[in-house]
Amino acid sequence: xxxxxxxxxxxxxxxxxxxxxxxxxxxxxxxxxxxxxxxxxxxxxxxxxxxxxxxxxxxxxxxxxxxxxxxxxxxxxxxxxxxxxxxxxxxxxxxxxxxxxxxxxxxxxxxxxxxxxxxxxxxxxxxxxxxxxxxxxxxxxxxxxxxxxxxxxxxxxxxxxxxxxxxxxxxxxxxxxxxxxxxxxxxxxxxxxxxxxxxxxxxxxxxxxxxxxxxxxxxxxxxxxxxxxxxxxxxxxxxxxxxxxxxxxxxxxxxxxxxxxxxxxxxxxxxxxxxxxxxxxxxxxxxxxxxxxxxxxxxxxxxxxxxxxxxxxxxxxxxxxxxxxxxxxxxxxxxxxxxxxxxxxxxxxxxxxxxxxxxxxxxxxxxxxxxxxxxxxxxxxxxxxxxxxxxxxxxxxxxxxxxxxxxxxxxxxxxxxxxxxxxxxxxxxxxxxxxxxxxxxxxxxxxxxxxxxxxxxxxxxxxxxxxxxxxxxxxxxxxxxxxxxxxxxxxxxxxxxxxxxxxxxxxxxxxxxxxxxxxxxxxxxxxxxxxxxxxxxxxxxxxxxxxxxxxxxxxxxxxxxxxxxxxxxxxxxxxxxxxxxxxxxxxxxxxxxxxxxxxxxxxxxxxxxxxxxxxxxxxxxxxxxxxxxxxxxxxxxxxxxxxxxxxxxxxxxxxxxxxxxxxxxxxxxxxxxxxxxxxxxxxxxxxxxxxxxxxxxxxxxxxxxxxxxxxxxxxxx
Amino acid sequence: xxxxxxxxxxxxxxxxxxxxxxxxxxxxxxxxxxxxxxxxxxxxxxxxxxxxxxxxxxxxxxxxx
Numbered sequence: 001x002x003x004x005x006x007x008x009x010x011x012x013x014x015x016x017x018x019x020x021x022x023x024x025x026x027x028x029x030x031x032x033x034x035x036x037x038x039x040x041x042x043x044x045x046x047x048x049x050x051x052x053x054x055x056x057x058x059x060x061x062x063x064x065x066x067x068x069x070x071x072x073x074x075x076x077x078x079x080x081x082x083x084x085x086x087x088x089x090x091x092x093x094x095x096x097x098x099x100x101x102x103x104x105x106x107x108x109x110x111x112x113x114x115x116x117x118x119x120x121x122x123x124x125x126x127x128x129x130x131x132x133x134x135x136x137x138x139x140x141x142x143x144x145x146x147x148x149x150x151x152x153x154x155x156x157x158x159x160x161x162x163x164x165x166x167x168x169x170x171x172x173x174x175x176x177x178x179x180x181x182x183x184x185x186x187x188x189x190x191x192x193x194x195x196x197x198x199x200x201x202x203x204x205x206x207x208x209x210x211x212x213x214x215x216x217x218x219x220x221x222x223x224x225x226x227x228x229x230x231x232x233x234x235x236x237x238x239x240x241x242x243x244x245x246x247x248x249x250x251x252x253x254x255x256x257x258x259x260x261x262x263x264x265x266x267x268x269x270x271x272x273x274x275x276x277x278x279x280x281x282x283x284x285x286x287x288x289x290x291x292x293x294x295x296x297x298x299x300x301x302x303x304x305x306x307x308x309x310x311x312x313x314x315x316x317x318x319x320x321x322x323x324x325x326x327x328x329x330x331x332x333x334x335x336x337x338x339x340x341x342x343x344x345x346x347x348x349x350x351x352x353x354x355x356x357x358x359x360x361x362x363x364x365x366x367x368x369x370x371x372x373x374x375x376x377x378x379x380x381x382x383x384x385x386x387x388x389x390x391x392x393x394x395x396x397x398x399x400x401x402x403x404x405x406x407x408x409x410x411x412x413x414x415x416x417x418x419x420x421x422x423x424x425x426x427x428x429x430x431x432x433x434x435x436x437x438x439x440x441x442x443x444x445x446x447x448x449x450x451x452x453x454x455x456x457x458x459x460x461x462x463x464x465x466x467x468x469x470x471x472x473x474x475x476x477x478x479x480x481x482x483x484x485x486x487x488x489x490x491x492x493x494x495x496x497x498x499x500x501x502x503x504x505x506x507x508x509x510x511x512x513x514x515x516x517x518x519x520x521x522x523x524x525x526x527x528x529x530x531x532x533x534x535x536x537x538x539x540x541x542x543x544x545x546x547x548x549x550x551x552x553x554x555x556x557x558x559x560x561x562x563x564x565x566x567x568x569x570x571x572x573x574x575x576x577x578x579x580x581x582x583x584x585x586x587x588x589x590x591x592x593x594x595x596x597x598x599x600x601x602x603x604x605x606x607x608x609x610x611x612x613x614x615x616x617x618x619x620x621x622x623x624x625x626x627x628x629x630x631x632x633x634x635x636x637x638x639x640x641x642x643x644x645x646x647x648x649x650x651x652x653x654x655x656x657x658x659x660x661x662x663x664x665x666x667x668x669x670x671x672x673x674x675x676x677x678x679x680x681x682x683x684x685x686x687x688x689x690x691x692x693x694x695x696x697x698x699x700x701x702x703x704x705x706x707x708x709x710x711x712x713x714x715x716x717x
Numbered sequence: 718x719x720x721x722x723x724x725x726x727x728x729x730x731x732x733x734x735x736x737x738x739x740x741x742x743x744x745x746x747x748x749x750x751x752x753x754x755x756x757x758x759x760x761x762x763x764x765x766x767x768x769x770x771x772x773x774x775x776x777x778x779x780x781x782x
Contacts, residue, residue, distance in 0.1 A: 277746065278746050278747055279746060279747065291744065292744055292745050295742045295743075295744045295745075296742070296745070517745070517777035517778070518777075521722060521743075521775075521777050522722060522774070522775075522776050522777055523722050523723045524776075556778055559747055559778055563749075563778070564749030564756055564776065565756065569749065569776065569778060570778065572778070
């Protein structure tokens with residue numbers, strides 16, 4: 001420990017300590033959760049009941065159940081009653097199968113809704129092996145604190161920690177150094193942190209660390225969506241730290257380890273043999289998507305106006321590959337051979353408080369490249385890497401940052417904003433320098449950054465009330481729903497994906513459904529009923545990963561060689577069977593693929609009802625901004641004139657003599673009507689009323705007919 | 718005329734599966750090509766000749782980031 005770190009440690013003031021019996025993980029569970037209240041420094045253990053496991057499974061499910069019991073319908077995100085809950089899930093922590101180290105974070109979001117966010121790194125599994133299925137943090141501290149969990153000695157502390165930095169890349173290094181007994185011990189430490197930007201904006205995210213042994217540095221993965229980092233800093237949490245040494249292949253206490261081994265061997269071989277022919281995740285991670293989205297006209301360009309750009313070639317994966325250090329074991333949990341967490345080493349920063357320093361940047365995922373890059377009309381890979389670094393260390397969600405800057409840029413070019421309002425920033429599309437300066441302002445809570453950091457939803461109101469913007473225009477182009485900024489795909493030509501984004505619990509994040517190819521390219525779901533079935537199955541299937549501590553990428557970013565010959569190749573049936581084997585192998589249960597969906601249905605519907613409790617969760621909140629559904633402006637229409645003209649002709653319009661404005665209006669009427677019909681079909685398939693509320697029959701069937709649930713939804717039947 | 722993913726496309730004498738993929742800019746790697754109900758192996762894309770009137774499905778597996 002260096003002198004500087006010692007000084008930081010000496011400045012800690014112990015506020016509370018709880019010693020606990022070290023337990024054992026049995027069949028994926030420790031059967032207890034850790035509750036912490038920062039207002040009165042309570043630390044206590046709560047039991048996990050069989051009902052919790054049966055109905056909520058783990059991960060997101062546990063988070064939702066614990067939060068439901070902690071808040072009322074009037075609780076706001078910055079009330080002390082709000083909680084942050086982190087949990088992995090019964091399968092989380094196994095080492096035999098790729099992608100089994102995820103944590104799920106649940107909280108009331110500054111967006112207004114009940115938020116869940118998933119993240120890699122080591123925290124969730126090490127928390128479990130330290131003795132806890134979840135950590136639940138309520139209340140607010142008076143001064144910055146660190147919560148430290150020692151999973152080998154069996155104690156938890158709350159300590160005031162005034163001297164450590166707040167920015168994650170420094171904080172995580174300091175705390176890893178502080179709590180490790182040796183260089184070798186560093187791999188046993190995992191940290192949750194945010195950054196200065198999470199204090200100064202509503203789009204703060206959480207960084208979850210894992211120690212990269214080969215590089216000798218801590219690395220960061222992100223629970224990006226939904227502003228939970230802002231909640232974290234509002235509670236004056238500087239960091240959560242867990243230390244556990246001794247991870248082994250049976251640390252998760254599986255009932256039948258051989259099932260895990262068998263499934264793992266199959267997938268490792270598949271990745272080894274086929275990844276380089278398929279998505280090249282081991283070489284470039286999700287960055288492989290940039291050129292594909294550009295080719296298919298799905299890459300967001302200039303606030304989702306367009307789907308491709310000639311300069312997008314500068315952001316292709318072959319460009320980023322030159323920055324990613326190759327041949328490194330880039331998995332974010334043990335045993336992941338998909339190894340897609342790429343990094344740029346020795347990157348010299350050109351701007352900001354760390355200008356001139358060489359850093360390791362956890363960059364770049366597709367969402368960040370598209371969000372900070374093409375969506376802002378910026379096609380400079382080094383800008384993307386630097387912006388990625390600062391978003392990470394400041395604790396800013398790169399998706400929300402990119403989408404909100406894109407919105408600002410369009411408003412600037414439309415004359416709603418000007419240099420007087422932006423404090424001199426020339427925020428036209430493509431101006432990387434101005435965008436970078438805006439990120440620093442957001443991080444520091446100064447200048448126009450204070451307004452930008454509020455997010456698109458709040459900016460719409462401000463731009464109307466204070467700068468005279470046309471409310472219809474900003475509503476149409478402001479790509480947010482339920483308070484959450486859209487992630488980075490152009491859904492305009494895919495009705496199924498419009499629903500995939502808008503009919504979500506948390507808001508327009510693509511983790512529930514990514515149906516663009518199935519709908520737009522393969523044309524496999526032509527009817528409303530087909531789309532409704534897809535918008536039932538895939539959100540339910542994908543929810544399951546978040547109950548169990550799993551990453552979705554090994555499900556369908558690699559496929560078996562014979563997958564095309566199966567009945568339903570989109571589901572990747574062999575991998576579904578792998579997941580069933582993993583669950584049964586860990587828990588000793590004997591679920592089927594139907595029961596897998598049922599597990600998700602329970603939690604999914606519960607989350608929908610939770611949103612209802614918080615004042616959302618009905619049809620009016622499922623209606624997206626028109627930019628996600630079709631061309632708002634004449635220039636957008638004309639960029640795809642042939643496609644749109646053909647559609648108007650197909651639906652019976654004689655477009656001869658129609659102006660483009662008239663065609664925009666006609667197409668809009670048709671598409672908005674189509675979307676309403678989609679809602680009808682989806683609600684019916686999901687077992688909801690025509691207003692989007694789960695029916696009494698549905699909640700009874702699922703076994704979530706708790707008295708307070710029934711009382712709430714009865715008013716909406 | 719041929720059909721590719723249910724859309725009409727002009728037929729050119731001698732075109733192969735790969736030519737069709739290039740024309741449609743179907744660059745995604747996780748695809749399966751089915752011509753008249755029969756799967757075409759990946760290593761035959763450059764040699765498999767398409768006939769006038771053929772019905773081609775290029776199935777993309779979903780992915781997404």
